[in-house]
Amino acid sequence: MAFSNQQxxxxxxxxxxxxxxxxxxxxxxxxxxTNRDVIIxxxxxxxxxTTFQFIFLTYLTAVHYPDQKEKEFAIVYHLHSWVHNFQLRxxxxxxxxxxxxxxxxxxxxxxxWMERETYDNMGIHFVGHPDLRRILNVEEMDYFPxxxxxxxxxxxxxxxxxSMFGR
Amino acid sequence: xxxxxxxxxxxxxxxSDAGALVEFVNELTTLNLGPTxxxxxxxxxxxxxxxxxRIVRVQDTTIGxxxxxxxxxxxxxxxxxxxxxxxxxxxxxxxxxxxxxHMTVEKLLGISLPKRAQYIRVIAMELARISDHLICNSIxxxxxxxxxxxxxxxxxxEKIYEIYEEICGSRLTTNMGRIGGMERDLSPLAIEKLRxxxxxxxxxxxxxxxxxxxxxIFMDRTVDVGPISVADAxxxxxxxxxxxxxxxxxxxxxxxxxxxxxxFEFEVPVGTNGDTYDRYLVRNEEIWQSLxxxxxxxxxxxxxxxHADAPHxxxxxxxxxxxxxxxxxxxxxxxxxxxxxxxxEVYHAVEGGNGELGYxxxxxxxxxxxxxxxxxxxxIYYQAYPEMVKxxxxxxxxxxxxxxxxxxxxxxx
Amino acid sequence: xxxxxxxxxxxxIEGEGFFATSFDQVIGMARQNSxxxxxxxxxxxxxxxxxxxxxHYDLARFGSERPSFSxxxxxxxxxxxxxxxKMAPILKQVYIQMAEPRWVLSVGACASSGGIFDTYSVLQGxxxxxxxxxxxPGCPPRPEQIIEGLMKIQELAGNESxxxxxxxxxxxxxxxxxxxxx
Numbered sequence: 001m002a003f004s005n006q007q008x009x010x011x012x013x014x015x016x017x018x019x020x021x022x023x024x025x026x027x028x029x030x031x032x033x034t035n036r037d038v039i040i041x042x043x044x045x046x047x048x049x050t051t052f053q054f055i056f057l058t059y060l061t062a063v064h065y066p067d068q069k070e071k072e073f074a075i076v077y078h079l080h081s082w083v084h085n086f087q088l089r090x091x092x093x094x095x096x097x098x099x100x101x102x103x104x105x106x107x108x109x110x111x112x113w114m115e116r117e118t119y120d121n122m123g124i125h126f127v128g129h130p131d132l133r134r135i136l137n138v139e140e141m142d143y144f145p146x147x148x149x150x151x152x153x154x155x156x157x158x159x160x161x162x163s164m165f166g167r
Numbered sequence: 168x169x170x171x172x173x174x175x176x177x178x179x180x181x182x183s184d185a186g187a188l189v190e191f192v193n194e195l196t197t198l199n200l201g202p203t204x205x206x207x208x209x210x211x212x213x214x215x216x217x218x219x220x221r222i223v224r225v226q227d228t229t230i231g232x233x234x235x236x237x238x239x240x241x242x243x244x245x246x247x248x249x250x251x252x253x254x255x256x257x258x259x260x261x262x263x264x265x266x267x268x269h270m271t272v273e274k275l276l277g278i279s280l281p282k283r284a285q286y287i288r289v290i291a292m293e294l295a296r297i298s299d300h301l302i303c304n305s306i307x308x309x310x311x312x313x314x315x316x317x318x319x320x321x322x323x324x325e326k327i328y329e330i331y332e333e334i335c336g337s338r339l340t341t342n343m344g345r346i347g348g349m350e351r352d353l354s355p356l357a358i359e360k361l362r363x364x365x366x367x368x369x370x371x372x373x374x375x376x377x378x379x380x381x382x383x384i385f386m387d388r389t390v391d392v393g394p395i396s397v398a399d400a401x402x403x404x405x406x407x408x409x410x411x412x413x414x415x416x417x418x419x420x421x422x423x424x425x426x427x428x429x430x431f432e433f434e435v436p437v438g439t440n441g442d443t444y445d446r447y448l449v450r451n452e453e454i455w456q457s458l459x460x461x462x463x464x465x466x467x468x469x470x471x472x473x474h475a476d477a478p479h480x481x482x483x484x485x486x487x488x489x490x491x492x493x494x495x496x497x498x499x500x501x502x503x504x505x506x507x508x509x510x511x512e513v514y515h516a517v518e519g520g521n522g523e524l525g526y527x528x529x530x531x532x533x534x535x536x537x538x539x540x541x542x543x544x545x546x547i548y549y550q551a552y553p554e555m556v557k558x559x560x561x562x563x564x565x566x567x568x569x570x571x572x573x574x575x576x577x578x579x580x
Numbered sequence: 581x582x583x584x585x586x587x588x589x590x591x592x593i594e595g596e597g598f599f600a601t602s603f604d605q606v607i608g609m610a611r612q613n614s615x616x617x618x619x620x621x622x623x624x625x626x627x628x629x630x631x632x633x634x635x636h637y638d639l640a641r642f643g644s645e646r647p648s649f650s651x652x653x654x655x656x657x658x659x660x661x662x663x664x665x666k667m668a669p670i671l672k673q674v675y676i677q678m679a680e681p682r683w684v685l686s687v688g689a690c691a692s693s694g695g696i697f698d699t700y701s702v703l704q705g706x707x708x709x710x711x712x713x714x715x716x717p718g719c720p721p722r723p724e725q726i727i728e729g730l731m732k733i734q735e736l737a738g739n740e741s742x743x744x745x746x747x748x749x750x751x752x753x754x755x756x757x758x759x760x761x762x
Contacts, residue, residue, distance in 0.1 A: 026512045027274060055401055058516075059542040063529060076540075078514065078527070082415075085422050089514070110404030113550040121238070136231035136579055137701060138666045145239055145700050152236070152243050153698050202670060203620065205649035210622050210667065232667045233622050236699035251696060258624035302627070321634030328631075339628055339720050576623045579664075 002084045005030040008052065016042055022091075031089040036101055039077075039092050043107045046079060046088070054079040054088060060104065060114040062122040066148050072096035073124060077104065094124070103129040121146035195223055198561070202232050206565045208306060209575035213553075213564075220560045225553035230546075234579045241539040245504050246272050247346055247482065249539070254340035256541060257577040259302050260295035260520035261341045262331070267517035270425055271526040272346045275513045278477045282469040284348040285427040289464045290361070291334060291343055292426070292517070293457040298327045299520030300408070300450040303572040307447055308379060310569050311388045316375055323371050326364050333357035347481030348474025358465065365462055376451060389444040393555045393567035400441060403551035406544050407522025409571055412449045413441030419518040430467075431460045443570040450572075479506050504534035521545050521572055545577040587613060604742050611655070611681070612738035613643040615730070618654035620674065622661030625688035625720040629660050632723040642730055651677040656733055657710075660720075662690035663703045675710045676759060680745045683733050686712045687726055689719040711753055 005025060012032065013020050019042075022033035034042060046054040058078040065072055071093035079088045094101060103126040104111040115126045116135040123144035126132055134141065143150055196219075201212040210232040216223045237256070241249050253264040266288050273280070280288075301320045308316035328338045334357050335343040335350070344350060379385050395405070400413040410417055418435045420428040436452035438445030474481050478497045487494035500506050510532040516525035522544030531537040548571065556564040590609055592601030617639075621629050632639050633647070648654040651674045663671055675684070686706055689695030692715045694704035706712060713736055716729035744750060754761055 027514075029514060031512070057404060058523070059525060059527065059540065059547075061527065061540040063538045076527070078525075078542075082417055082422070087514075108404070109402045110547055110550065113546065117546070134231075136234040138231075145236065150700075152239050152700065154694075154700055154702070154704055157698075157704055202667070203674060205619075205647075231664070232670075233662045233664050234666065234701045235662055235664065235697045236701045240697065240699055255624055258627055302630075318635045321631060322636055325631065325634070325636045338722065340624055 003051065003086070008086070008088070011052075012042070015045060029087055029089055031091065033091045033093065036092050036094060039090065040102050040104060040107060042090065043077065043079075043104055047107055052081055052086070053083045054081045054086075056080040056082055057104070057108040057110050057114075058087070060111055060118065062118045062124050064122060064146065064148050066096075068093075070095045073099045073122060075101055075118070075124060098125065099123065100125045100127055102127055105129055120144070123147065197226065200561075200564075202229070206310065208569055209573060209578070211549075211568075211573070211575070211578070215556075215561070215564075217561065220562075222556050222559060222561060222564055224557060228550075228553055230549070231579050233575050235576075237541060237580045238539060241536055243535060245534045246508060246536070247501065249536070250344075251340070251342050253541075254342055255576055256543065256580070257299070257520055257524070257545070257574045258339060259574060260299035261339065262291040262295040262343045263299075263517060263519050264524065265341060265343045266292055266426065267515065267519070267524050268526060269344050269346050270517065271513060271515040271528050272480075272508070273475075274515050275508060275511050275528060275530060276346075276477070276480055277509075278347050278475045278480065280348055280426075280475045281471040281473070282427060283352075283471050284473050284475065286464045286468050287334075287349050287353055287473060288344065288426045289428065289431070290353075290461050291331075291341075293460045293464075294327050294330060296457045296518075296520055297454050298324050299572075300454050301327075303520075303569070304375075304379075304447055304450050307389075307443070307566065307569050308385070310566050311385050313378070313382075313385065316378055319371055319375055319378075323368055326360075326368070330357060330360045330364060333360055345474065345482050347477045348472075350474075350482070351484075352473040353468075361461065361465060365458060365465070369458065372451075372454060380448070380451075386444065388563075388566060389447060389570070390442060391440065392443040392563045393559065393570070394440045394442040394445075395551065395555060396441065399551070399554070403554075404547035405522070405551070406548070407519065408449045408453060409441070409446055409548060410522065411436060412438035412445035414439055419516050419523050423516065425515070425517060431463050433457075433460050443566050446570045507532050507534060516542065519544060521574065521577065522548070541580060543577045543580060545573050546580070549573050549578055607742060608738040608740060611740075612734045615642075615644050615656045615683075615734065615737060616646055616648040616654050617644050617656040617658045617685075617730070618649065618651055618674070618678070619647050620657060620659045620671065622659075622663065622667065623690070625660035625691070628720040628723060629658070629687070629726060632726045637723040637727065639727065639730065642727065642734065644730065651675075652679065654678055655682060655737075656730075657682065657684045658687060658730075659684065659691045659706050660687040660726075662695070662697060663706050664701050665703050666701070668703045668706075668709050671706060672709045672757075672759075680761075681737070681740065683713045683737060684710060685714050685716065685729050685733055687716045687729060688721055689717060692717065695719055709757065710759075711757060 016038050019034050019038045020032055024031040046052055058080045061076050063074040073094045075092045077090040101124055115129055118124050119132055120134045120136050196217045198215045198217045201207050202210040212229040214226040216226055237252055250265050253268045254261040256264045301324055305317040305320040331341055335341050395413050397413050400410050414437050416435045416437050433456040436449050438449050483494035483498050488498045508530045512529050514527045516523045525542030527540040528536050529538040555567055590601050590605035592599055686692045691706050694702050714729050714732045716725050718725050
């Protein structure tokens with residue numbers, strides 16, 4: 001490994017002075033929190049950096065925390081620098097309702113479907129996305145199923161007797 | 168309804184209509200491929216703009232026809248029950264998914280496994296990789312018009328299934344292992360079957376390669392079909408054999424070894440063009456490397472137990488549950504969800520049949536995950552498909568799809 | 581060399597140079613041994629179906645040598661795997677495109693009842709959109725089970741009265757699925 005968590009963090013703190021909000025290291029994986037104004041700049045900075053070379057977006061997803069006021073949705077970016085085998089997780093919290101994020105498709109083309117999936121599941125609106133439509137669910141669906149308030153089970157089922165399931 | 172006789176008398180192309188003919192020729196046909204087209208091996212819909220046989224562009228790609236809500240389901244199931252869900256992600260290589268999930272939870276719980284358990288896992292995972300690649304390559308053969316390869320290799324897959332049955336009792340959706348190890352040791356019969364497989368399979372594989380590798384028809388159909396450059400492959404999030412065919416030697420087993428992969432000697436094959444033929448060759452070579460790994464693991468199988476000493480999380484054997492008090496208590500606690508997992512956030516990736524299969528798990532301390540996101544390699548690299556089929560003929564597009572080995576269960580989650 | 585045996589002839593009156601039996605039985609026998617299946621394979625069970633088609637289990641022994649990928653020429657719709665709600669209209673359309681007589685084999689827990697996927701996106705059993713003749717349990721069923729399911733269908737096809745498809749009962753059944761026969 002050509003650089004440590006601390007070196008990367010120092011560099012980022014220098015570059016994005018007031019935008020590194022929280023730093024954690026769960027299981028040795030550097031996790032930083034930032035805000036949505038700098039996230040795209042940060043992604044392209046990390047991708048284009050001659051030392052770090054975070055060229056690979058491993059995944060992009062969102063987590064719903066309905067109890068955190070003003071920070072209901074966390075959008076998670078997981079970057080991987082293959083040259084140094086270094087992984088980095090970046091989180092951005094956005095408030096509900098109408099969560100909005102700038103799109104990462106301008107930096108990584110692979111973000112296209114991952115953002116569509118996140119929109120489909122969580123209803124995060126990625127501003128500037130070329131084709132933000134539902135991808136997995138039916139077009140007619142009128143809610144975002146992975147949000148915590150929606151139930152898992154098919155609500156149209158009539159053959160389920162609650163007493164048989166101990167409820 | 169009678170046909171207007173004037174139309175029949177009119178010559179097809181006249182002087183002034185010559186331009187119209189050109190226009191007619193240039194007119195694009197819209198072709199709907201899927202979702203139940205037999206050649207697509209799975210349910211994806213592509214609406215293609217065709218100029219004769221050639222695809223001009225992909226107008227729309229629709230997926231999600233077997234969206235089963237794995238991620239929502241996982242939020243409602245205790246950790247040990249999620250194994251059954253992971254079976255159905257990439258159902259061609261279920262053990263890899265099972266083990267990946269177990270390792271993710273073990274990372275969260277801080278359990279380390281004895282070497283024997285890790286080696287058994289490696290054996291199971293490499294068997295799964297072989298069976299995954301066998302499906303992909305034999306079906307690729309069927310798509311080029313060679314059915315016999317499919318018949319040869321499926322005979323061998325049955326033998327892999329028989330070994331699975333000896334290891335865990337199931338064929339396809341294996342539900343193999345437990346959090347904290349394997350549910351039982353490798354039986355002598357399983358070892359015997361493995362040895363037999365290692366001895367007999369190479370002959371069939373060589374026969375298959377002799378049929379295909381330098382086959383004129385096969386090469387004409389696959390060489391330079393659907394190539395992808397290194398830069399594009401990385402940008403589109405390719406991993407696994409498809410990325411290695413393009414020439415990047417990224418393999419999770421080597422870069423971030425898990426389950427003692429660092430103990431084994433194997434090579435990571437890479438291609439040069441990233442075309443269909445390279446993908447085929449890389450998969451074939453990986454089968455040989457997997458055989459090497461299985462052989463090494465079998466020869467050096469340590470003898471230090473097949474599960475970790477973690478009674479709080481590892482389900483005790485049924486025999487103990489019926490006869491020992493502690494085992495009964497732990498069994499009850501695990502099944503009834505009395506034991507909570509620690510709070511934490513963990514990402515663990517394994518090299519699946521199609522690439523980096525990752526589990527991003529957030530635990531809030533309850534018995535179920537707070538959020539579980541599957542990084543499914545198919546889903547991420549399938550979005551390059553519209554780009555890859557631009558300008559190729561329809562028959563080649565089918566080959567590109569089957570050489571990418573897009574598995575619907577993994578694609579749609 | 582394997583000895584090939586002929587299928588048992590139906591009951592009838594036999595004499596020198598003639599054999600008389602009912603149309604029901606002779607056509608039933610012909611249908612029974614030449615079912616053309618349409619494999620509607622969506623997920624895991626589809627892989628087990630591939631194993632069933634392979635040389636080890638060889639579905640062709642039961643007269644289903646030719647999987648008919650076009651619904652127009654198929655007799656038997658084999659639904660294998662999860663059918664999501666997004667897929668349900670397509671499944672129904674495929675069923676409607678098939679010509680009478682048609683049978684439906686629902687392979688696996690997902691197709692039969694939704695299986696372990698009691699979720700918002702999965703259809704809870706294909707019998708919500710099309711009528712089903714035989715259910716095969718299992719997740720996924722072993723190839724032997726799939727073959728047994730096919731043999732049950734053969735039994736149905738062999739014993740079906742020729743007029744069954746014209747009866748009011750059958751029409752009511754289809755009407756209950758909103759499938760209108762011309």
